[in-house]
Amino acid sequence: MRVVLEVLADLRMARRLQPWAQLLEHALQPELLRRPRVAIEAAPLTSLDTETTSLDPMQARLVGISLSVTEHEACYIPLAHRYPGAPEQLGLERVLEKLRPWLQSPRHPKVGQNLKYDAHVLANHGIALEGIEHDTLLQSYVLESHRGHDMEALAERHLGRRTLTYEQVCGKGARQIGFDEVSIERATEYSAEDAEVTLALHQVLWPRVREHDGLRFVYQSIEIPLSRVLFAMERTGVRVDPVLLTAQSRELGERIAALEAQAHQLAGQPFNLGSPKQIGEILFGKLGLPVQKKTASGAPSTDEDVLERLAADFPLPRTLLEHRALSKLKSTYCDKLPAMIRQDTGRVHTTYGQTIAVTGRLASSDPNLQNIPIRTAEGRRIREAFVAPAGSHIVSADYSQIELRIMAHLSDDAGLLEAFAKGQDVHRATAAEVFGVRVDEVSADQRRTAKVINFGLMYGMSAFGLATNLGIGRDEARGYIERYFARYPGVARYMDTTRALAKRQGYVETVFGRRLWLPEINSPNGPRRQGAERAAINAPMQGTAADLIKLAMVATAEWLRRESLGTRLIMQVHDELVFEVPDSELERVRARVPDLMCHVASLKVPLAVDIGAGRNWDQAH
Template sequence: MSTPTLLLVDGSSYLYRAYHAMPDLRAPDGFPTGAIHGFVAMMKKLREQFPAEHAACVFDAKGPTFRDDWYPEYKAQRAPMPDALREQIAPIHEVVKLLGWPVLEVPGIEADDAIGTLSRVAAESGHSVIISTGDKDLAQLVNPQVTLINTMSNERLDVAGVQEKFGVPPERIIDYLTLMGDTVDNVPGVEKVGPKTAAKWIAEHGSLDGVIAAAAGIKGVAGENLRKALDWLPTGRRLVTVVLDCDLTGHVEQWPALEALALREVDQPGLLDFYKRYGFKSWSKELEAALGVAAAPAAAPGPAAGSNGDLFADEVPVSAPVASPDKMAHHYDTVLTWPQFDTWLARLQGAELVALDTETDSLDGMRARIVGLSFSVAIGEACYIPLRHSGPDAPEQLPLDEVLARLKPWFEDASAAKLGQNIKYDTHVLANHGVKVRGYRHDTMLQSYVVEAHRTHGLAALAERHLGRKGLDYEDLCGKGAHQIPFAQVDVARAAEYSCEDSDMCLHVHQTLLPELEAEAGLKFVYEQIEMPTSAVLARIERTGVLIDPARLNQQSQQLGQRLVALEQEAYEIAGQPFNLGSPKQIGEILFVKLGLPVGKKTATGAPSTDEEVLEKLAADYPLPAKLLEHRGLAKLKSTYTDKLPLMINPDTGRVHTNYAQAVAVTGRLSSNDPNLQNIPIRTAEGRRVREAFVAPAGHRIVSADYSQIELRIMAHISEDPGLLRAFEQGIDVHRATASEVFGTPVSDVTTEQRRYAKTINFGLIYGMGAFGLASSLGIEQKAAKEYIELYFARFAGVKRYMDETRASAIDKGYVETLFGRRIYLPEIKGGNGPRRAGAERQAINAPMQGTAADLIKLAMLAVQTELDAKPELRSRMVMQVHDELVLEVPDAELDWAKAAIPRLMAGVAQLKVPLLAEVGVGANWDEAH
């Protein structure tokens, strides 16, 4: 994996810029939406252009900061925020969170200081940092690991860029700003000294201190003004300096670790509701297509329902349009009589390929019911069958049950070729009505995902990008805000146009993308042999769900609650008084004033820090910090998991039905949500206990099958390194084998410490770790870490050769490939600046292994499901797929079969130069199965 990236957005800077850059957009009720639109567009663009593992959108909090204490006139002349902008702040915070971004707002400090602190911590932990801002003050943060970008001017500032723009290097920006002052923040500088003079003086004298030392000899009015300002300049420098050691405890969970800032998946249902409330119809339409639902239920009335019209395109087409007009010539039928139905049924039965779309009353595929169906048999030819429209002017419609009964033989005919957009959703919808669809040949969402995984894959985006076509918007049919109606109440003629258009465009997009897939054997294999069949298996896994024991979770919550209360009492006893365990200020007073513990570091205000790093160091010698750390961890576990999971159980099944997003990760990894099964914590005993609540029904067991050291095995295969191949072929512990080579000792004599070092090196190198990261992980000097890496490459020359060749190939092609032909594009490897390009090069090394592992687990799912289908007497079922693990629910009578067959099937999906090994565990619950 590449060097991880932290993407920071200066939200306060962009609030004003979005507000002033956009027209005065208003909803029909007068609510302003321009800043919201500009902010959403910027955040969407950022996420697409700058892939990152961690991120935060940082805003200024209300109230004074420490700078007001230093200088009461700080920002005193700043005009009050316009009312129209103030009204949009809360919706902007809401939508940023829906887009998957952590939002940070820390009282007492400015957004700049939070950004500076986060960038320092991230860079020190091996991250590449990208800061999106329009604020020149943050140029002082730029270094080889930190880059500024400005999405509104398309400007990027690395170290060289800062020098070119301002005439001084990043480390002199503070001096530069001090001399000029900042009129916006009411920070005086040297009177009549602007950018040119400031840069000139720094160039001549080296630094602000050098300028001050030479002040007596600087001539002219500027020299006189400099001498007048000498007493002020230290305060000015203090005011313009971004603080890098703020205590973010209580605002960033587990601070200073960055796990809480993981960039999350977009909350698509919530985002769709937001778009509808605030009238963003183009984005609503695109999101409906991405969710596979052309007609969604009416959104709850919002405070600012309305429409901005189509003033701004959500996405600009990048390929030559196949059809230039938005509205192509077409013939769409509305089927209201049985003769019409019979005519179209005959057309469906005689067509080579039919695109179909369901109109429903819900975004939840497990619960959605059909309102209407559309079919397209040729570009420009489609029909709509309204089935549950109930508007005041709704015509008499054919009965739903009878229509489905007559269509069921065609739906369930595997030889009748079908096409859709996100077919997994439609599969669920039809299954809700007792129809088991067979014969799906194509899915335009998956076609796009295989051809261009780094792009968006909603039908509206695909049609606009590849065809130049733009269809009806949902709000055109259903209205907006409080007056919005359910799709079932839409005029049937308009509904027919809308639904037929979706099926028509789906077929049209398919005919455009299919030749691209068929032109490349690797892409064709990934689409036809991996992604399409995986979609069908995932639908079955989702529909089955996994059984949850809410009583066990409730018991865990009670136990955690009791332990939290006990921890509070224990902390009070140690402290000698009650205090708020969530208050950094009170904790600081107890630890450093009352108990006199050593101060590790200080916050921006000069107070002793109580962040995670400080507490962990103190916990080694003192009991109270250890209690505080334990309390924080258990409180998060309770609120996030044991309290929440029972609320996600489907009352009809008693099971949790996660959704596996297939077209998200560029490497091919699946992403689960509602709930996210991949993020259940397993590092602590209490966290692992959460998996105890994922249980097997009576007479069954949970079986977990996991690939062993899969990415190291893939590395051995790809690199063909003799040492790695030999270790895996002979079944030697690969980490002991590595330690033996690196430390020059027999395998039998390798110590536990040497094996730990070797394991860190093995995994670190395939994830792009350098000497700095290895030194941090092992707690050794960077020089020693560098020597270990050199020793490793000397002993495993094949690995070094693979890395060099892969890096060169990626730079040449712009992408890397998995063993099966999946392409992973790396846009920054050619066009990025130094740090981003280096990060892309590291990603190029890991992506083929991570992507191949993703392909293998999908092939394993297919192999296991094929075996289950071939033996109808078996009642075992897959219930989860998490990382490199398959989880099944197996009857007791089939355990012997499962323990023998599943590892054999998983090991047999590919023939590598080393054996694939899958290990199986069995238990009454998921935790026991490990």
């Protein structure tokens, strides 16, 4: 491998001839940029990488930029290295002003590894990155969502190259240093190599994506356009009311303290309610309650399911359950969310992981805005703190029964298709079929059972699992499943053919051609293989739903842009899109968004969207 560290080489030579600053300024003259070695102006594609002070995209500041336009060649522009003896560098502002026209030009195509991050970094310095043509992270994800996508792994896997790692350069743990403390020589080796490897990876991965129409569609028409939608969502952030959450925290704290005292009373001794180990010692040791199940490591479980069963006969488990529920709300939401409000924007800015979930779904982190409570009244109060600024509303639009509709589409089952075509309540329809009663005779309990069956089926559930979940006998559960498959033979056929297809090709596909690999589908290890079989059943449904909402995000973002609306997409929660909408645009958004979401694709079933508006996220449902 030959990485030509152009700028560095020049600098080393130059150091004896002229000051750094002068030379670098010279290197950024347009005349020089037109030369092949640093010809980003003329290049059909330039690889770009930024080095920064932080992994947090909203607060990272630039330390340096690397570029590569030709195989085996790259340059590094040091900008803000600061360590004892660090040489003087070009002024950050002056370099960015020189590069601004190119960085902001859609006509100068760029490739990178996770350019959404670099776009944030540049945005932190007032630069709006344009021309994101390719991203090797997204290419790798589309090709192999189940494997790792970090640069070291990709270089090894696809190029057979061992690269300098971030850890080798910055260390790890307590001794880790900021990139601005790395010597310019070392930084150049690392960063220039990253830019150069990225270009090489693109040259290997892009042809592999391109050769399959489905993968190409998922990459070019879903993931690449989505990345800039996600960038905008992350940057916009969400307004969260810290006063409300802090008040809730104080109230919860008091109730938690009371529950703790009560638990100690019932146990006859103090113990740490946050410790499953200590809870186990009290319940199953001191009090001698029956062990219900064991954890993976063999310890007696104290999870919700166990405590719920014990609560029927003993008082302490109920107290523990309430304590757990309130502690979760307090620490994860009431205390953490206000701490994550950025002072400069007054909002929380999540990061959407576009290459985390193997099924094609997004993931949200720091903070996770995809697991905000909704199932209990207590929990829903958290959502009241997700508020609209004055003069605007929160609007929530969610797909109704999206995965069941996809199951109907994929299985081509006549009964299921008909239920959706007629706009029926599908759980009620299922109950009528399974219990052999008329639709209008279905009891609330029968509908609840049918709903569990429907969800269980989509997860590849067994009779045992259904029995456990419904609290019924295994024979009864098996009876329900048999009746279901008798009434919906298309679904039974789909399950069988999907398993068989997964075993034959090693992957399954979504409606749009996203490939979901199942490395353990032919494993000799029974439980592992069965796990892969269940994943094979579920993946096309979960994955197709992910494809659909991603297309909807791209479509709504494009509509908002074209219409020059002030409405902003602020969150995605798998089957739900959340917008912040100026009052003046409320009616247009309510009228158009469901239509856009429903018509991103035409399946054998209609898609349906529920939409609501309110001053906060809770009211928008």
